[in-house]
Amino acid sequence: MRSPHPEQWRQRNQQKKAAGRRLLTLTASNRHTLTAHWLDPQDGSVHAESLSHAGTFPSLTPVLPEVAWDEREIHDLFGDVPEDHPDLRPLVRTPRWPQAFHPLARSQTSPPNWHDVEPDNPAKLVAGEGITVMKVGPTHAGVIESGHFVFSLIGENVLHLDLHLFQNHRGIEALLEQRPVAAVAPLVTRICAADTVSHQTNWALAIEAMAGYQSAEELRWRRVILLEAERVLSHLNDLAQIPAGVGFQVAQQRALAMKETWQRGLKALFGHRLLFDTVGPGWAQKPSIDGIFILIDNLRQAFKPWRALVQSHHGFMDRMHAVGVVRQASAERLGAEGVAARAAGTSFDARTTMPLYQGLSIVPVVQRGGDVQARFLVRLDELEASLRIIEESATRLRRSPTADPPWVLPHDLTGHVVTYTESPHGLNVHDVEIQAGRTARYHVRPATYRNWPLLAHAVAGNAVADFPLINKSFELCYSCTDR
Amino acid sequence: MSHTRKSLQIRHVDAGSCNGCEQELTALTSRAYDLQRYGLDLVASPRHADALLVTGPVTDTMAAALSKVWDAVPNPKILIALGDCARGCGVFQAAYASHGGVKGAQLQIPGCPPEPGPILAALKTLLTSEASPRAIRPRGTTTRA
Numbered sequence: 137m138r139s140p141h142p143e144q145w146r147q148r149n150q151q152k153k154a155a156g157r158r159l160l161t162l163t164a165s166n167r168h169t170l171t172a173h174w175l176d177p178q179d180g181s182v183h184a185e186s187l188s189h190a191g192t193f194p195s196l197t198p199v200l201p202e203v204a205w206d207e208r209e210i211h212d213l214f215g216d217v218p219e220d221h222p223d224l225r226p227l228v229r230t231p232r233w234p235q236a237f238h239p240l241a242r243s244q245t246s247p248p249n250w251h252d253v254e255p256d257n258p259a260k261l262v263a264g265e266g267i268t269v270m271k272v273g274p275t276h277a278g279v280i281e282s283g284h285f286v287f288s289l290i291g292e293n294v295l296h297l298d299l300h301l302f303q304n305h306r307g308i309e310a311l312l313e314q315r316p317v318a319a320v321a322p323l324v325t326r327i328c329a330a331d332t333v334s335h336q337t338n339w340a341l342a343i344e345a346m347a348g349y350q351s352a353e354e355l356r357w358r359r360v361i362l363l364e365a366e367r368v369l370s371h372l373n374d375l376a377q378i379p380a381g382v383g384f385q386v387a388q389q390r391a392l393a394m395k396e397t398w399q400r401g402l403k404a405l406f407g408h409r410l411l412f413d414t415v416g417p418g419w420a421q422k423p424s425i426d427g428i429f430i431l432i433d434n435l436r437q438a439f440k441p442w443r444a445l446v447q448s449h450h451g452f453m454d455r456m457h458a459v460g461v462v463r464q465a466s467a468e469r470l471g472a473e474g475v476a477a478r479a480a481g482t483s484f485d486a487r488t489t490m491p492l493y494q495g496l497s498i499v500p501v502v503q504r505g506g507d508v509q510a511r512f513l514v515r516l517d518e519l520e521a522s523l524r525i526i527e528e529s530a531t532r533l534r535r536s537p538t539a540d541p542p543w544v545l546p547h548d549l550t551g552h553v554v555t556y557t558e559s560p561h562g563l564n565v566h567d568v569e570i571q572a573g574r575t576a577r578y579h580v581r582p583a584t585y586r587n588w589p590l591l592a593h594a595v596a597g598n599a600v601a602d603f604p605l606i607n608k609s610f611e612l613c614y615s616c617t618d619r
Numbered sequence: 620m621s622h623t624r625k626s627l628q629i630r631h632v633d634a635g636s637c638n639g640c641e642q643e644l645t646a647l648t649s650r651a652y653d654l655q656r657y658g659l660d661l662v663a664s665p666r667h668a669d670a671l672l673v674t675g676p677v678t679d680t681m682a683a684a685l686s687k688v689w690d691a692v693p694n695p696k697i698l699i700a701l702g703d704c705a706r707g708c709g710v711f712q713a714a715y716a717s718h719g720g721v722k723g724a725q726l727q728i729p730g731c732p733p734e735p736g737p738i739l740a741a742l743k744t745l746l747t748s749e750a751s752p753r754a755i756r757p758r759g760t761t762t763r764a
Contacts, residue, residue, distance in 0.1 A: 230679075230680050232679060232680070239715055245713060245714070245715055246715060247679070247715045247716065247717075248715070250679055254683060255679070255680045255683060274680075274681060274684050275632050275633075275684055275685075275688055277663035277664070278661075278663070279631050279641050279644050279645050279648075279661055280633070280641060281633045281636065281638055281641060282632070282633045282634070282635075282681055282684070302680065303678065303680045303681050303684075304633065304634075304635045304636070304675065304678055304680075304681065305635075305678055305679075305680060305716050306635050306676060306678055306711045306714040306716050306717050307714035307715040307716045307717070308711065308714060310714065310715055311711065311713060311714040311715075322710050323710050323711070326637045326639070326709075326710050326711070326731070327637065328637055328638060329637045329638040329639030329641075329642060329732070330638055330642075332637075373642070389649065389650055392645075392646070392648075392649035392650070392651075393649060393650055393651065395646075395649075396646060396649055396651045399646075403734075409643070409734060410639050410642065410643075410732065412639070412731065613638065614633075614638070615636065615637045615638050618678075
């Protein structure tokens, strides 16, 4: 593709957004190129815009605020400068990183000589009389992932939340570079335990697309079952955590018990309680179909009375109402994904355009409230829909011929593919470039990447004591965001 | 010298985990495992803890925070490495911002992630452990004033 003039870069991407397309990735390479991949939600087609530059490029953030973090990350990891970016503070790097250390500018896997200083980056604070600053983390009082939050408060209300994530940054994208294709899957599986099947499927689909591999019908149904089993697991977890956030212990404990039942079922059916290492290029774990139906029956028996309990509890439902509100216009401006977007009225679910789900009836679950309650209700309905999709897929799997041709990965594979799946947390995208059987570039745009800034937006104006509840209603991943 | 404890309070710190170890550790608080009935519990402050349980390969950004939490746990104290990343044998050991797990843990719980049953069984061994708790510093961290 011919590179546009830098001024056209903004204009063309702005036009894509205005036309209703959704940004899959903004990927940088160490050859001073940028590529934006846009998904057409109507027909599932993917359109690319590319830019070659000489180390600086016009920032898209002033016209597309959803890429503010993408461009900060590119600045940190490649050293390329987005000109006119409104907030170019470090996002991933810390004061401990040597000045010239840009790990993706040249495949860097060995650690640099870290500066012996604290890792804290400058925080954006609100100044003025009566304003207090509250810092939380990076370690937390509960068993959760690490992240640092800086609140500016007036009285009990949040004026601004400044997010300092990437505490768990390991350097996974650099570690994935120059890796033989056969050695990629164990890493991709472990990018994030909550969205692991989605990550594994993206990798498998990328390699299969490059190799021109036509997967058998049977394989397709196995993957749909695994993706939906992961959604059920993740939604059960989040549905347990939201009542925990307001001290509704009965609801939490009963939901955790359902989650445990489901995980034991997954272990029996697929060999792993969190579904690690269950999908790869040319294959997916084969479950016992009878076992699937038994597990679903067991879950439904517990879920139906549990749902009645929580929805008939007026105190609980009221507690979630009008808290942490996201308006649809904000959600779309900031590129919200998944449950957070659908709970704010956006009718987008990537399963409607994924070839894997063709022939299945996928209706996006939409709520209008944009609050904690809306996000809770979306998950309730999505969980029940996932059980129906699993049943239908299992029925079709039973009817499919057991033609699962053994497939040997080509050694000399070369190609560049962008793949996506609707993970439990939203649209999860992988941009994979392979050269002669080794990864040249592997960019992961996880589902929660755009929802973090949205969370900060949703918290502003709320009582700070509601932060845990609002946070749990988003239930965002740190691990795949930080990578 | 052998000693028996009646309880063990544990503080958890994620130092670069994929959230798998966290999910399985959280399962211990559910009624299927109910770790509190054994005198084990996960506590909110290192000041209340007898043991520090670490997950993840110890990222560079988390190393200082981890060291501060360890220093805040009163002596004598126990270091626990939960999962292969913290044990120094996970898949992300070689990443540039990984410090390669914690060194010198008195209790190592293998797995990716370890399942709740084995985690609980391993933690229970600390209640009747032959070894006395001792002070150990997580690897890759330095003493800070």
